[in-house]
Amino acid sequence: MSKIRVEHLKYRYPSSEKLALDDLSFEVDEGEMIGIIGRNGAGKSTLCQAFVGLVPHFYRGAYGGKVVVSGLEVLKSSVSQLARRVGIVFQNPFTQVTGSKWTVYEEVAFGLENLGVPRKEMIDRIDYALQLLGMEKYRDRHPFDLSGGQMQRMAIASVIALQPEILVLDEPTSQLDPQGSEEVFRAVHRLREEGMTVILAEHNMEKIARYCNRVMLLDGGKIIDFASPASVFSRADLTRYGVVPPVYTRVCRELNAKREGSPHFPVTLEEACEVLKGR
Amino acid sequence: MKTFSLYVPRDSLIHRINPIDKILYTITAIAVPLILPSMAASFLCMLISLSLLAAARVVRQSLPVFAFVFLILCTVVLIQGWFYPGNQTPLFGVEPFVFHAEGLMKACRIGIRVTNVVAAFLLLVLTTKPADLVEELVRRGLSPRIGYVLDSIFQILPQMMNTTRTILDAQRSRGLETEGSLWVRVKAFLPLIVPVVMSSLIHAKERALALEVRGLHFEGQRTWLREKRTYPYSREIRGGLLLVLTASIVWRILG
Numbered sequence: 001m002s003k004i005r006v007e008h009l010k011y012r013y014p015s016s017e018k019l020a021l022d023d024l025s026f027e028v029d030e031g032e033m034i035g036i037i038g039r040n041g042a043g044k045s046t047l048c049q050a051f052v053g054l055v056p057h058f059y060r061g062a063y064g065g066k067v068v069v070s071g072l073e074v075l076k077s078s079v080s081q082l083a084r085r086v087g088i089v090f091q092n093p094f095t096q097v098t099g100s101k102w103t104v105y106e107e108v109a110f111g112l113e114n115l116g117v118p119r120k121e122m123i124d125r126i127d128y129a130l131q132l133l134g135m136e137k138y139r140d141r142h143p144f145d146l147s148g149g150q151m152q153r154m155a156i157a158s159v160i161a162l163q164p165e166i167l168v169l170d171e172p173t174s175q176l177d178p179q180g181s182e183e184v185f186r187a188v189h190r191l192r193e194e195g196m197t198v199i200l201a202e203h204n205m206e207k208i209a210r211y212c213n214r215v216m217l218l219d220g221g222k223i224i225d226f227a228s229p230a231s232v233f234s235r236a237d238l239t240r241y242g243v244v245p246p247v248y249t250r251v252c253r254e255l256n257a258k259r260e261g262s263p264h265f266p267v268t269l270e271e272a273c274e275v276l277k278g279r
Numbered sequence: 280m281k282t283f284s285l286y287v288p289r290d291s292l293i294h295r296i297n298p299i300d301k302i303l304y305t306i307t308a309i310a311v312p313l314i315l316p317s318m319a320a321s322f323l324c325m326l327i328s329l330s331l332l333a334a335a336r337v338v339r340q341s342l343p344v345f346a347f348v349f350l351i352l353c354t355v356v357l358i359q360g361w362f363y364p365g366n367q368t369p370l371f372g373v374e375p376f377v378f379h380a381e382g383l384m385k386a387c388r389i390g391i392r393v394t395n396v397v398a399a400f401l402l403l404v405l406t407t408k409p410a411d412l413v414e415e416l417v418r419r420g421l422s423p424r425i426g427y428v429l430d431s432i433f434q435i436l437p438q439m440m441n442t443t444r445t446i447l448d449a450q451r452s453r454g455l456e457t458e459g460s461l462w463v464r465v466k467a468f469l470p471l472i473v474p475v476v477m478s479s480l481i482h483a484k485e486r487a488l489a490l491e492v493r494g495l496h497f498e499g500q501r502t503w504l505r506e507k508r509t510y511p512y513s514r515e516i517r518g519g520l521l522l523v524l525t526a527s528i529v530w531r532i533l534g
């Protein structure tokens with residue numbers, strides 16, 4: 001059964017004339033990791049926020065079509081209800097710190113307290129989430145005294161503690177240094193091994209190619225393509241949509257090195273090595 | 280971590296009292312001298328608040344505040360001593376700066392009142408963790424949203440000041456004059472304040488999104504990570520304060 005079902009989703013921000021999302025329809029299955037790519041303003045963040053109900057409940061605006069996430073219809077559910085099914089992590093780790101708690105541990109408890117999770121269960125869930133993200137050694141630190149990567153992992157832990165079935169990440173590492181970024185991706189990888197369905201909007205195409213099993217290319221609020229990374233990154237017209245394919249794909253395209261029997265170019269380092277060595 | 284809170288962690292009985300009871304004490308200590316205008320009542324209240332500060336072992340931390348208050352009170356002594364309209368009995372000094380008994384008495388009364396109010400406030404502020412007070416208020420029915428705002432003030436404001444400092448440094452390194460005459464400073468202020476306001480607004484919107492998806496507006500029953508704390512002597516304190524208040528009102532009416 002599909003975890004996410006989107007049917008003819010259209011959305012326009014209240015202060016805007018043009019559609020930010022223009023007639024999107026697709027499905028996502030359990031355990032998938034979907035990459036969302038496209039130029040600035042393509043609608044990636046808007047789509048991410050449509051999964052968790054911020055679009056339309058927070059912004060309002062004109063909304064059409066239907067989004068169903070793990071059985072809940074977004075339009076008919078509150079953001080708080082949806083928070084237990086689908087979690088979102090934003091770009092800026094700093095603004096996701098509540099600023100009302102004095103330790104990492106309390107910070108992770110914030111959402112659980114709001115949603116009325118019983119105290120015993122709360123403690124189990126916090127311990128689990130901190131451990132999963134490798135944050136247990138910082139549990140008594142002040143939330144603002146963390147590095148960017150640690151802060152972002154704390155944000156993910158806060159969301160994971162709510163036990164969502166789907167995790168949406170909107171450029172989670174674009175404000176982090178390479179090490180912080182690597183920490184976050186390793187954590188996301190572990191979540192996938194736990195069976196989490198993940199949606200990732202990201203400008204780093206190498207990361208998308210390495211971690212995602214399908215890639216959605218957006219432009220002007222429309223879906224241009226939604227297929228395997230190899231298929232999307234092998235498109236000859238990618239630059240028209242403001243996307244530069246992974247460096248491995250570019251090299252192999254120049255050398256015209258395709259995998260045997262495949263119409264697509266390699267998209268990861270491993271695949272590129274394999275193909276190039278075989279020549 | 281920088282914060283605006285003046286809380287001083289200590290292991291004293293006063294620290295263990297329910298924050299709400301401390302608020303009630305502060306209100307009573309300020310109300311009684313208003314109900315009973317005699318100097319004795321104010322003096323007694325002041326003494327009690329000061330001894331409670333001592334019992335909480337936060338005298339050292341309250342000294343800077345009292346020093347500031349003392350400075351202001353010095354000017355009160357001068358002005359009242361010299362120029363109080365009811366002045367009749369000259370004591371010492373040379374014309375036109377002669378201290379009068381009535382003026383000094385008046386200054387003394389003001390001094391005691393002010394010290395009393397400051398001491399009562401300090402007792403609350405120095406011995407109470409803001410978060411504990413807010414939690415207690417929310418448990419008693421204050422909206423969790425308001426509770427969140429109160430909690431976050433103590434961290435978000437210092438963070439905003441940090442941002443301001445960062446932007447200030449950045450502007451200065453680009454050659455912006457931030458030192459010198461008033462006019463220079465005013466001119467420097469505008470390019471400084473615009474990015475600060477902009478980044479604060481953007482941050483506020485982003486933080487609102489993050490809070491929203493963590494259930495800040497959930498309508499159901501909330502829970503707490505910390506177990507409900509039991510505070511000692513709550514009933515006695517409230518009973519005692521009520522008694523004192525009623526007694527002073529009765530005294531005022533009869534006397």
Ligand SMILES: Nc1ncnc2c1ncn2[C@@H]1O[C@H](COP(=O)(O)OP(=O)(O)OP(=O)(O)O)[C@@H](O)[C@H]1O
Binds near residue numbers: 046
């Ligand atoms: N709050 C808003 N009000 C009005 N219009 C908005 C708002 N947020 C985004 N938009 C517009 O909606 C469109 C899609 O924006 P969105 O933020 O989803 O793009 P994005 O793909 O996430 O871009 P980026 O790569 O810069 O993050 C853009 O044209 C943008 O200007």
Ligand SMILES: [Mg+2]
Binds near residue numbers: 044045046170
């Ligand atoms: Mg975006």
